[in-house]
Amino acid sequence: MELKKPAVAGTMESSDIMVTLRPNEGRGIEIDIQSDVKATFGDAIEATIREVLAEFGVTDAVVAVVDKGALDFVIRARMQCAVCRAAEVSYDWGKEDSNA
Amino acid sequence: MPKSELMRTSMYAGGTSPVKMIQAGFYNEDCLVYDLEDSVSTGEKDAARFLVYNAVKYQRPKDKYILIRVNGIYSKELDEDLEAAVRAQPDAIRIPKVEYAEEVQRIDAKMTAIEEKAGLPVGGIKLWCNIESYLGVINAQAIAAASPRVAAMALGAEDFTASMSAQRTKPGWEIFYARNAILMACRAAGISAQDAVFSDINDAEGLQRDLEMTRTLGFDGKTCVHPRQIDTVNACFTPSEKEIRNAKRVLEALEEAARNHTGVCVLDGGMVDKPMELRARATLAKAAAAGIKVGGVKE
Numbered sequence: 467m468e469l470k471k472p473a474v475a476g477t478m479e480s481s482d483i484m485v486t487l488r489p490n491e492g493r494g495i496e497i498d499i500q501s502d503v504k505a506t507f508g509d510a511i512e513a514t515i516r517e518v519l520a521e522f523g524v525t526d527a528v529v530a531v532v533d534k535g536a537l538d539f540v541i542r543a544r545m546q547c548a549v550c551r552a553a554e555v556s557y558d559w560g561k562e563d564s565n566a
Numbered sequence: 567m568p569k570s571e572l573m574r575t576s577m578y579a580g581g582t583s584p585v586k587m588i589q590a591g592f593y594n595e596d597c598l599v600y601d602l603e604d605s606v607s608t609g610e611k612d613a614a615r616f617l618v619y620n621a622v623k624y625q626r627p628k629d630k631y632i633l634i635r636v637n638g639i640y641s642k643e644l645d646e647d648l649e650a651a652v653r654a655q656p657d658a659i660r661i662p663k664v665e666y667a668e669e670v671q672r673i674d675a676k677m678t679a680i681e682e683k684a685g686l687p688v689g690g691i692k693l694w695c696n697i698e699s700y701l702g703v704i705n706a707q708a709i710a711a712a713s714p715r716v717a718a719m720a721l722g723a724e725d726f727t728a729s730m731s732a733q734r735t736k737p738g739w740e741i742f743y744a745r746n747a748i749l750m751a752c753r754a755a756g757i758s759a760q761d762a763v764f765s766d767i768n769d770a771e772g773l774q775r776d777l778e779m780t781r782t783l784g785f786d787g788k789t790c791v792h793p794r795q796i797d798t799v800n801a802c803f804t805p806s807e808k809e810i811r812n813a814k815r816v817l818e819a820l821e822e823a824a825r826n827h828t829g830v831c832v833l834d835g836g837m838v839d840k841p842m843e844l845r846a847r848a849t850l851a852k853a854a855a856a857g858i859k860v861g862g863v864k865e
Binding site: 477 | 582584585588612613616617620621623624625649650653680682683684685
C-alpha cells in the first residue's frame, strides 16, 4: 500500500501516542521513537509499528512517534488510523473474516 | 445472574481518550460503554473507531459488561461503526435515539450479516436502545420487542425533554411519564430498564433524591456521567441488609407453611402472597448477583 500524503493520529495526552506518517517512496521504512520509556519499551513499540505497517503492506514510510506511555492496543489503533489517513483508504474490517 | 449480567450502573468512556478508557476499567461500574457518538468530534470518528475496536478486542476489562455506543441510525458513520463493533465482540451495542421498531430490525439484520461473514455466533451481541424523544417513548413497547437482541432500553432525558419543549429539572416530573412508559415496555418484554443520567455531578443530595425515584419506580440501573456517581448508584440498586433479612423471612415462612401443609402463609400478622414472594426472590437474586452471601433459603 502506498502512502499518498503526510498524516497524523493520536495526541500528546498521557497513555496516548502521536503518530506522524510520511511517504518515503523507494527508501524503505524509517522509524523515530521519542518516549520516556524508550530504553525499556522502545523495541516493543517499534515491533508493533512494523507489524501494523506489514499488515497494510506498507513498505516505504517515515514514521515519527511521540509516546506518552501508550499500551500496545493504543499504538496499534493510532498506527492503523494514521496509515488509512496517509493512504487515503477506508479500513477493510472484513479482511480477516472466515467466511469472506 | 453472573457478575457480567449486573446492570446497576453504566458509564461512558469517550472513544478518543486512551487514558479515560483505561481508567474506566478500574471503577466499579457494572457496564462500561465505549462511546463513538457524542463525545467524539466529526474529524476523529475514524480514530475513535480504531481505538475502541482495539480496546475491546485486546484490552477488555474483566468482570464488566462491555458496550459500544455507535453513531446515530441515520449517520454516515453507522455502517462502519457496526462493521468494527460487531467484530470487536462487546456484550452489547448501544444505539442512540431509537424511535421505531423498524430501525432496530434494520440494525439487527446488518449485525447478523456481519456475524455470518465473520464466522461469529449469530445473535450473541445484544442491543441497548436509547430512547431520547417523544416518538421513542410512544413506540417503546414495539422497540423493546423488535428483536431478541434487545436486552435493555435507557431513557435519554436531555434529548427527550428537548423534543418535548420541556424544561429539564432536578425533581424530574417532566420525565415521569417517559420513565414509566419505558419501564412498562421493558417489563412487558422482559428486558432491563435503565434510567436517565443525573447530570449535576456536584449535587450528591440531588442524586440521592433522583435515585429514590429511580428505584421506587422499579428501574434496574442508571447511567452515570461521572465516576464519583458510581458507588452511590450501585448502592441504590444493591439490597440493604434489612431488605435481605426481610426477604429471607418471607421465603422461610413460605417454606414452613409448605412443610406444615397450611393453606395460608402468615408473617407478622399479614398474609404472604405471590407478589411478596416474587419481590423476596428478586431481592435475594440481586443481592447474590452483587456478591452478597445470602444462603439458607431454597430456590
